[in-house]
Amino acid sequence: MKDKAKRESHFPAIEKRYGEPMSYWFAQMKKVSGKKYPEQIAFLRENFGFSQAHANALVMFSRGSLSSRRHETPRDFFASIDPVKAKTMRKIFRVIMKKYPKLELVIAWNQPMLKNGDSYVFGCSALKNHLLIAPWNPKVLSKLKKELEGYEVNKKTVRIPSDWKVDEKLLLAMVKENLKAN
Numbered sequence: 001m002k003d004k005a006k007r008e009s010h011f012p013a014i015e016k017r018y019g020e021p022m023s024y025w026f027a028q029m030k031k032v033s034g035k036k037y038p039e040q041i042a043f044l045r046e047n048f049g050f051s052q053a054h055a056n057a058l059v060m061f062s063r064g065s066l067s068s069r070r071h072e073t074p075r076d077f078f079a080s081i082d083p084v085k086a087k088t089m090r091k092i093f094r095v096i097m098k099k100y101p102k103l104e105l106v107i108a109w110n111q112p113m114l115k116n117g118d119s120y121v122f123g124c125s126a127l128k129n130h131l132l133i134a135p136w137n138p139k140v141l142s143k144l145k146k147e148l149e150g151y152e153v154n155k156k157t158v159r160i161p162s163d164w165k166v167d168e169k170l171l172l173a174m175v176k177e178n179l180k181a182n
Contacts, residue, residue: 037063040055044059093105096114147173
């Protein structure tokens with residue numbers, strides 16, 4: 001997370017110093033996406049006068065390093081995953097946001113998450129063969145132990161099938177308990 005924050009912290013300075021929005025620089029990086037790291041750095045330095053630090057930040061972000069943002073919006077995220085998983089995840093978030101409309105759906109850690117102000121309340125991850133739901137507070141899983149019988153419960157997440165028949169009652173109970181704790 002520190003690397004991501006460091007890289008993205010350069011973006012305002014890049015826009016100011018080189019006179020173009022980040023969307024322009026991302027488009028430039030697409031032109032050299034198949035090139036090696038040193039070639040991408042040289043492209044920015046030689047053609048646009050980038051400093052080494054700014055070039056590195058943009059190149060590493062564009063190369064999709066594990067600490068960089070891969071999705072700008074939840075819509076981008078859903079478009080990038082299997083349609084069955086996307087359908088299930090959209091329904092999960094719709095159910096929660098219908099009951100709690102003040103929650104904000106954001107991308108954090110390259111996954112869709114619900115926030116209440118500065119606090120994360122609920123998240124969902126798409127893995128190869130299943131989904132994980134997370135109430136962001138392990139105590140919630142302990143409190144709802146009875147309701148979670150039959151599910152594979154990990155330390156902070158619950159494993160669900162990709163085509164899960166969304167259990168609205170369970171989801172709302174998770175969020176309610178988490179909001180109580182905040």
